[in-house]
Amino acid sequence: MRNPLIRWKSGIKADGARAVLLCSQETLSLVRNNLVTLHGEVPALPCLRSLNCRHNRLKNSGVPPQIFDLEDLSVVDLSYNDLREIPTDLEHARGLLVLNLAYNRIENIPPQLFVSLVDLIHLDLSGEPAG
Secondary structure (H helix, E strand, C coil): CCCCEEEEECCCCHHHHHHHHCCCCCECCHHHCCEEEEECHHHHHCCCEEEEECCCCCCHHHHHHHHHHHCCCEECCCCCCCCCCCCCCHHCCCCEEEECCCCCCCCCCCCCHHHCCCCCCCCCCCCCCCC
């Protein structure tokens, strides 16, 4: 099933319990939309552990680098998008355990990228020209 979302742009202005609920969000799944960008409050979800944005149309400019500064982030799935390079600041995601970048258009993977990702246990670059 496809959804009509093109942008995850929020302006989440929740009061009280809704704000607490959003701040405690651990999993965010935006699978099979038509997203080209993830802007808004994704980087402002301090408890986010898992971000699943596979099967969209995300481009590099649509992935805010602040996402990778989230301390609890351990799973990132950006497979089946339109990424042409490794997302900016990915090396800051030091707690990352699972990274799926399969079936994008990534042509260059800098080897030094993985030096700081010491906890990474699963990396999927299937279908990449550089993979």
